[in-house]
Amino acid sequence: MRHANGVDGCRIAFQVQGDGPPLVLLTGQANNHHWWDGVRDDFHTARQTITLDYRGTGDSDAPDHRYSTQGFAEDVIAVLDALAVERADVYGTSMGGRVAQWVAARHPDRVRRLVLGCTSPGGAHSLERDAAVHAGLTDPDPAKARRFLLELMYTPAWLAAHPGPYTVLGDPDMSARAKKRHFVASADHDAxxxxxxxxxxxxxxxxxxxxxxxxxxxxxLAERIPGAELRMIESARHAYFDEFRAVASxxxxxxxxR
Structure with missing residues (x-):
């Protein structure tokens, strides 16, 4: 396990696999690098992949202060600095896409190409999930809440054929405090x-x-970012990159x- 030091001294764990030009893979809210386990090898035909555990997850430190997507972006830069990577491709999904927006906007010299998956700009201009989704995710019965989350991630047919384990449902070892800080960081995002x-x-x-x-x-997002391309994956839910990896990767x- 390797670590970089954030600007405040927080130790950020990171992982490197494969050979080739570097590709940073950024995970969803309250998840560690295992989010990418199901598809990471898809990129090793042409790329070296770099993942990290956000502060509060995995083997990174969990300092007791406010987290933000901008702060997570600076941790990404700290990892690139530790690896002496001047420029990389960046692929962020869900909250990782929000973090990737700040990496690209604030450090344009460090990002060669950018991929934003299943994410949003945040703030007043984004479309929030509806109340029924929020209610399902906060069901007081943990088993029901977990099943609801699974069905947001994957289609019923895929779930029936793939009983698990699943790597996109959150870091099971996170503290409740860190989970709350991740939730607030994602909710406060506005790029x-x-x-x-x-x-x-x-x-x-x-x-x-x-x-x-x-x-x-x-x-x-595609209309707001100059020259951006948009691809919608038919029939896919939030974890499109996993269930529809044969298309997405x-x-x-x-x-x-290119």
């Missing part, structure tokens, strides 16, 4: 004004059946290799 500053060629990818992060956010690789 609308910064999106126009992104200069890296950008691909926006989203499942067209995603209600966890409503699919209507994808065209908002080649799509992303083709974009990165």
């Amino acid at each position: 609308w004004d910064a999106l126009t500053e992104i200069v890296a060629p950008t691909l926006v990818v989203h499942g067209d059946q995603d209600v966890f992060n409503p699919a209507a956010n994808a065209p908002l 080649p799509l992303v690789l083709e974009f990165l290799q």
Whole structure:
């Protein structure tokens, strides 16, 4: 296990696999690097992959202060610095896509190409999930809440054929305090004004059946980021990158290799 030091001294765990030009893979809220376990090898035909555990997850420190997507972005830069990587492709999904927006907007010299998956700009310009989704996620019965989350991530047919284990349901070892800080960081995200500053060629990818992060956010991002491309994956829900990896991984690789 390797660590980088954030600007405040927080130790950020990171993992490197494969060979080739570097590709940073950023996970969803309250998840560690295992989010990518099901598809990471798809990129090793052409890329070295770099993942990290956000502060509060995995083997990273969990300092007791406010977290933000901008702060997570600075931790990404700390990892690149520790690896002496001057420029990388960045692929962020869900909250990782929000973090990736700040990496690209605030550090344009460090991002060669950008992929934003199942994410949103945040703030007043984004479309929030509806009340029924929030109610299902906060069901007082943990088993019901977990099943509801699974069905937001995957189609019923896929779940029937794949009984688990699942790597996209959150870091099981996170503290309740860290989970709350992650929730607030994602909820407070608002990069609308910064999106126009992104200069890296950008691909926006989203499942067209995603209600966890409503699919209507994808065209908002694509229209706001100069020159961005938009691809909607038919019938996919939030974890499009996993269930529809046969479509999504080649799509992303083709974009990165142009």
